[in-house]
Amino acid sequence: MTTDAQSIRDGSVVQIHFKLTTDSGQEIESTEGSEPMLYLHGANNLMPALEAHLTGLTAGKNLDVTLAPEDGFGERSGDGPQAWPRTAFPAEIELVPGMQFTATAENGADEDYWVLGTEDEMVYVDTDHPLAGESLRFVIEVISVRAATEEEVAHGHPHGLDGHAAH
Numbered sequence: 001m002t003t004d005a006q007s008i009r010d011g012s013v014v015q016i017h018f019k020l021t022t023d024s025g026q027e028i029e030s031t032e033g034s035e036p037m038l039y040l041h042g043a044n045n046l047m048p049a050l051e052a053h054l055t056g057l058t059a060g061k062n063l064d065v066t067l068a069p070e071d072g073f074g075e076r077s078g079d080g081p082q083a084w085p086r087t088a089f090p091a092e093i094e095l096v097p098g099m100q101f102t103a104t105a106e107n108g109a110d111e112d113y114w115v116l117g118t119e120d121e122m123v124y125v126d127t128d129h130p131l132a133g134e135s136l137r138f139v140i141e142v143i144s145v146r147a148a149t150e151e152e153v154a155h156g157h158p159h160g161l162d163g164h165a166a167h
Ligand SMILES: [Zn+2]
Pocket: 152, 155, 157, 158, 159, 167
């Protein structure tokens, strides 16, 4: 693991601890108590608006930023939940709230859906991400920054802390 003082830019492999909460303080995701997250900067692995805030930071820096819904998971479309029969889904797939899938809508276009929950033989789905309409607060600590290897850039993701992990 390199410990140079590289600042985050496109092509950096970055290790961060982060906590994501909604505006109202509901915790969505956190690396607290587990390994930091490793990601390749500038490869659409994080929300572009979040990457813009991370650009230029170095290891040891902290960031506390709140993204508006349009920079996060989008505004709510207002279409609301739909109830689909369980038989519309492959029986072997376990349907978990928050699961995303793509299906062809009535207008013939592919549309993203999220599973809200299941009840009896019905599955409730929504075309909005469960966090659409929410402002997202990210509290981030930059743990390490290094240049990506050519292979990592080509793949669009990091290969472990040292860049040589097999996968
Ligand atoms: Zn790879």
